[in-house]
Amino acid sequence: MTRDGLLILAPLRLEARALSQGAPSAWVVRTGAGPLRSSCAASRIIAAAGADDVHAPHAVAIAGVAGGLDTNLPAGTLVVADKVIDETGRVAALLPSASLIAAELNARGQRAVIGTVASARAVVEGAHKRATLAALGAVAVDTESAWLVSAPWEVPTAVVRVIVDTPERELRSLATVTGGIKALAVLSRTAKVLVEWGETVEAREVLLASPRSFCAGVERAIDTVVRCIDKFATPVYVRRHIVHNRHVVEHLESMGATFVQELDEVPDGATVIFSAHGVSPAVRQAADARALNVVDATCPLVAKVHNEVRRFSARSRQVVFIGHAQHDETEGTLGEAPDMVVLEAAGDVAALEVADPDRLAYVTQTTLSSDDVQDVLAELTSRFPAIVGPGANDICYATQNRQEALRSIAPRCSTVIVVGSPESSNANRLVEVARRSARKVVLVDDERDLRFEHLRDAPVIGVTAAASTPEMVVDRVLDALRGVGPAELREVSSTSENTSFSLPMEVR
Ligand code: SF4
Numbered sequence: 001m002t003r004d005g006l007l008i009l010a011p012l013r014l015e016a017r018a019l020s021q022g023a024p025s026a027w028v029v030r031t032g033a034g035p036l037r038s039s040c041a042a043s044r045i046i047a048a049a050g051a052d053d054v055h056a057p058h059a060v061a062i063a064g065v066a067g068g069l070d071t072n073l074p075a076g077t078l079v080v081a082d083k084v085i086d087e088t089g090r091v092a093a094l095l096p097s098a099s100l101i102a103a104e105l106n107a108r109g110q111r112a113v114i115g116t117v118a119s120a121r122a123v124v125e126g127a128h129k130r131a132t133l134a135a136l137g138a139v140a141v142d143t144e145s146a147w148l149v150s151a152p153w154e155v156p157t158a159v160v161r162v163i164v165d166t167p168e169r170e171l172r173s174l175a176t177v178t179g180g181i182k183a184l185a186v187l188s189r190t191a192k193v194l195v196e197w198g199e200t201v202e203a204r205e206v207l208l209a210s211p212r213s214f215c216a217g218v219e220r221a222i223d224t225v226v227r228c229i230d231k232f233a234t235p236v237y238v239r240r241h242i243v244h245n246r247h248v249v250e251h252l253e254s255m256g257a258t259f260v261q262e263l264d265e266v267p268d269g270a271t272v273i274f275s276a277h278g279v280s281p282a283v284r285q286a287a288d289a290r291a292l293n294v295v296d297a298t299c300p301l302v303a304k305v306h307n308e309v310r311r312f313s314a315r316s317r318q319v320v321f322i323g324h325a326q327h328d329e330t331e332g333t334l335g336e337a338p339d340m341v342v343l344e345a346a347g348d349v350a351a352l353e354v355a356d357p358d359r360l361a362y363v364t365q366t367t368l369s370s371d372d373v374q375d376v377l378a379e380l381t382s383r384f385p386a387i388v389g390p391g392a393n394d395i396c397y398a399t400q401n402r403q404e405a406l407r408s409i410a411p412r413c414s415t416v417i418v419v420g421s422p423e424s425s426n427a428n429r430l431v432e433v434a435r436r437s438a439r440k441v442v443l444v445d446d447e448r449d450l451r452f453e454h455l456r457d458a459p460v461i462g463v464t465a466a467a468s469t470p471e472m473v474v475d476r477v478l479d480a481l482r483g484v485g486p487a488e489l490r491e492v493s494s495t496s497e498n499t500s501f502s503l504p505m506e507v508r
Contacts, residue, residue, distance in 0.1 A: 006198025007045070007057035008191065011038065011144045015064040018184040022191030027057070031148065035121055038144040042151035059156045059201040061194045062148045065183050066117065066140040066161035067171065069130050073163055075179040076186055078105055078112040079140040081159035084149050087120045089136040092146035097158040097197065097483035099476075100455075103448045104193050110186065115139035117159055119146030123171065130167050156201050156485055160194065162186045200452040201485045202459065206478065207413060209405040209464035210493040213471040215398030217299030218243045220501045221276035222252070224297040227507035229256045232271040232293065239263060239283070240275045240328050242297060243468040244424040246445055263287055271295060277328035278302040280335020295506045301396040302329055305363050308390045309336040312361035317388070318354055322376050323365030327425055330365060345372070349379035360387040364394040367425040367467075369403060369432050397499060398467045399426055403433045405494040406464045413462035415440040415454055419474050420466030427466035438462065446473050447480035455484050 008028045010016035016030040031041035049056035066079060073079070082098035085091055098114045105112035118138035124130060133141050145159045162183040165171040169179065214222075221242050228236045234256035241249050241259060249259060257273075263286050266272045271293040274283070278298040287294045312319050319340045323330045334340050343352065343362075354360055362380060364373055373395060380387055393400075410416055416434040420427025420443060427443055434441040442454045455461065461481065465474045481487050502508070 005057065006059045006061060006195055006201075008194060009041070009060065009062045009148055011064050011142075014184060015187060018188040019063055019191040022188035023195045026191055026195050031144065034143050035119070035147045038147035039151070042148050046151060046153070057153070057155060059158070059198045060153050061158040061160065061197070062145050063160045063187060063190060063194060064142065064144070064162075065164045065180065065187070066142045067124050067130070068140055068163040068166040069118070069134040070115075070139040071167050073113065073139060073166070075163050075166055075169065075176075076111065076182050077163045078102075078110055078186060078190060079115050079117060079161045079163065080105070080112055081117040081145065081161070082114050083116040084145050084159055085116060085118050085136060085138060086146045087118060087133065092119065093149040093157065093159075095149070095158060095483070096479055097156055099447045099480040100450055100452070100483045101158055101160065101193065101197050103450060104197070104452055105190065106448075107451065108193065110189060113139070117142060117145050117161055119143060125170055127167060156483065158194065158197060160190055162190070196452045197484070200456045203486045204458065204481075204488070205460045206481055206487045206489045207409040207460065207462045208478070208489060208491045209402070209409050209462065210491050211398070211401045211405055211495065211497050212465040213467070213469050213474060215396070215467035215497075216499040216501050217276050217301060217396070217398070218468050220503060221297040221299065222248060224295060224504055224507055225252050225257050225273055226255065227503065228271055228273055228295055231507060235270075237266045237270050237272040238275060239266075239272055239279065240277065241423075242273065242275045244426075245421045245466070245468040245470070247470055247473055248468065263290070263292070266292060269293070273297050275328065276302065278306060278332035280332050282335050283332075295504050297504065298332075299366070299396075300501050301366050302332070305333055305366060305390075305394050306336050308363050308394070309333060309340065312363075312388075313337040317359050317361040318356065320352070320354075320360060320362040320380065320387070321365070322362060322373060323368065324425060327365065329367070329425070333363070333365075343376060343380070346375040346379045349376065349383055352383070354384070357384050358386045360384050362387055362389050365425065366394055366396040367399045367429060368395055369429040370395055370400060371433070371436070372429075398497070399429065401495055401497060402426070402430060402464060402467060405492070406430055406433050406462070407437075408494050409462045409492050410434045411437040413438045413460050415442065415458040416462040416464070417450070417454070417477060418443045418464055418466065419446070419477055420469045421445050424466045424468050426468060430464055430466060434462070444477065447477045450477070450480055452484075455481070
């Protein structure tokens with residue numbers, strides 16, 4: 001018996017035809033409608049595949065139309081099942097394939113939601129029956145999926161259904177005739193995505209870099225906001241994003257934090273928190289002048305760089321800041337000395353203009369790549385031999401550890417997934433580190449940014465996360481990877497971390 005591609009199961013002739021039209025080379029089998037035909041069809045296919053010289057699927061997708069149970073889901077919406085239940089609520093299958101398939105469909109302009117599909121023994125009509133199934137958590141109902149998906153396929157499975165009838169528009173109404181035609185067109189477009197999902201399915205190894213995710217500075221900053229929300233009148237204002245991660249910001253917003261760009265958006269007398277990236281002295285003075293209740297969540301390692309700048313300036317040295325000009329940390333640090341200059345790359349050294357080449361110092365942004373800094377420093381010291389630097393490297397321990405952990409796995413990986421927001425400096429540097437050795441590197445805010453093309457022909461996938469990324473988001477990415485085949489997960493640790501910082505006085 002050989003494993004030979006994706007098998008698409010469609011209960012009705014019309015559904016099978018629509019799917020075949022959408023993907024002419026697909027292996028589509030019509031099963032017939034209802035529980036009995038579904039069970040028989042699944043048994044028949046599995047028995048045939050077990051016989052000598054017969055091909056077996058390496059992935060199975062069940063696709064067709066369905067009734068809607070949620071008034072928010074109009075006809076034509078695709079439901080990609082993460083769970084299939086029967087009409088008593090018994091779970092027939094949990095499907096990790098849902099998140100990647102739904103993300104791919106949405107990326108191609110199709111309206112897809114992830115949800116529970118219920119299978120009833122007969123076609124469901126009437127508000128009461130729909131409400132009963134909706135109360136079990138289901139958003140769509142059919143009469144086959146539970147029996148088809150619970151067969152012993154022993155390969156990844158997926159269930160995708162297009163809503164035809166809804167609680168407001170019963171199946172036997174005239175409107176469902178046009179709705180049905182529309183649904184079959186949607187189903188037809190879905191076939192290609194299912195085929196590509198099948199092509200992505202393979203057994204793989206997942207190497208999880210450690211350390212990854214939250215550092216001590218990020219934990220301190222988030223704890224500071226949470227404690228301020230508990231302690232002071234809300235809304236509590238946060239100047240700029242507390243850390244550069246969308247999930248963290250949205251979570252804190254839901255708790256009562258209001259994020260602002262500048263202090264003039266903060267009402268008099270309110271509490272304002274400075275983000276982990278630090279602020280310039282001018283911002284502190286402006287807050288003091290308005291007697292705002294300031295709580296400073298600047299990471300102590302960023303504050304250390306500010307101290308270095310002040311120390312060099314006090315000794316009449318002009319400071320070169322190696323970092324990214326548009327980053328919040330750069331903006332804050334530059335405020336410490338009016339004559340500071342920013343260097344983004346080694347190539348910028350030749351054009352650098354300074355007041356006195358013999359009175360120069362440099363500091364760096366905390367979240368740079370150590371490889372890049374070495375390149376810049378080599379150019380700088382070659383052109384300005386008298387330049388001095390900080391006693392210890394400014395790149396923080398968390399940045400270095402995450403880069404080192406990634407370096408240890410990247411050469412073995414076909415694809416590296418860096419979990420982090422695009423505005424995170426830390427995340428972008430991890431991408432650069434991975435690109436030095438991995439074939440494919442992708443930065444994702446969460447599993448919804450993953451595409452089949454990232455995972456195809458990738459027997460070994462590396463996963464890491466920026467210092468601002470919650471571990472819970474990494475777990476979601478790992479769950480999504482299980483949707484494209486069995487994944488053997490191995491955590492590769494390069495060092496352990498036990499750094500912690502005390503909270504600001506105001507919230508201790
Ligand atoms: S990445 Fe480094 S500098 Fe930034 S918050 Fe974390 S420990 Fe502090």
